[in-house]
Amino acid sequence: MVAALELYLDVHATRRLRTLWHALEAEGIPTLASLLAERHRPHLxxxxxxxxxxxxxxxALADLDLGVGLTLDLDFVGQFVGRVLWLGVTPTAALLEVHRAVHERLAAAGIEVWDHYRPGRWVPHCTVSMRVPNPLLATALRRCLEVLPVRATVTAASVTDHANDIAHTLTA
Structure with missing residues (x-):
């Protein structure tokens, strides 16, 4: 199971990313659109x-600026081991400061998180697919590159665990 603190994107960026998800699905590439009964939405x-x-x-995060209003630039495509395909978010000073502050607060509260999301190791990204079939990787990359760049504004934050039906909004 995976739980996350997710930052959600403005309507325009969300539509563009959902359009990408649907184009990939039409090519036979599973995306977050079809994962867990379509509960996912584009996020960081x-x-x-x-x-x-x-x-x-x-x-732990009460009264902390979670980045609502922050501009994100999705400018490149990446892949993690396990065929996880994502759009890369340019790591600006403002984004890295929000990330650092969140982790400091959670650590002070004794809340454990995965190491690869900690400051200094985190790769800011918007996941597109959790399992791109190897024969379709070139097609997936082409489709992703067709939609880039995407400029987005953070509109909300939520603690989310779709497998356990948790979606706890932290901002409006």
Missing amino acids: SLVAAARLEPEPVAA
């Missing part, structure tokens, strides 16, 4: 863990 995860309890996370 600041934190991920096996489990995050929403109330302690909300308490």
Whole structure:
């Protein structure tokens, strides 16, 4: 299971990314659109863990700027081991500061997160597919490059664990 602190994107960027998801699905490439009964929406995860309890996370992050209004530039495509395909978010000073502050607060509250999401190791990204079939990788890359660049504005943050029906909004 995966729980995350997700930053959501403005309507225009969300539509563009959902259009990409649907184009990939039409090519036979599974995306977040079809994962877990279509509960996912385009996002940037600041934190991920096996489990995050929403109330302690909300308490730890109370009154912290979670980046609402922050501009994100999705400018490149990447792949993690395991055929995870994503759009890369340019790591600006403002984004890295929000990320660092969130992790400091969670650490002070004793909330454990996965190491590869910690400052200094985190790769800011918007996941497109969790398992691109090897024969379709070139097609997936081409489709992703067709949609880039995408400029987005952060509109909200949420502690989310779709497998356990958790979607706890931290901002409006």
